[in-house]
Amino acid sequence: MTSVWRAEPHEAETVGRLLVGFRNHYGRDWPSDNAMLAVVERLIEQPDVEYLLASVDADSPPVGVCQLRFRLSVWTAAPDCWLEDLFVEQSARGHGVGAALVEAALERARERGCRRVELDTNEDNAVALSLYHRFGFSERYKGEPGRDLFLGLRLT
Helix, strand or coil: CCEEEECCHHHHHHHHHHHHHHHHHCCCCCCCHHHHHHHHHHHCCCCCEEEEEEECCCCCCCCEEEEEEEEEECCCCEEEEEEEEEEECHHHCCCCHHHHHHHHHHHHHHHCCCCEEEECCCCCCHHHHHHHHHCCCCCCCCCCCCCCCCCCCCCC
């Protein structure tokens, strides 16, 4: 049975290793491993950031990670949860680890009084979209006729 827990500061290296795996999954080599670990070590100490770790069972090492950020929203008069990253190692995919992480993320958001959880994913990532749709995430959750879009701008 999949095991999910909130990462503690002493598990920052494990979180960093999994996030480096996520970076590598996309064929990237930046930020460096050391830079990613340094940022995780800073974030894991902050009250508005949580990392969840998951393993395929209680006796196995972590194979999945989820990064959550919390912020107060004017629009909901309550905290929002941003599911910033979710990654499961290739060898553990198809074993319910991703679903367990999403379920735990939703539970953490409820426990913290959040009224919504938001995330972004690539529209070509059919597996991720299927997972998120299964939990009720929608491209039209705000109720407007058009799809909700996530936009970004890289600053140099």
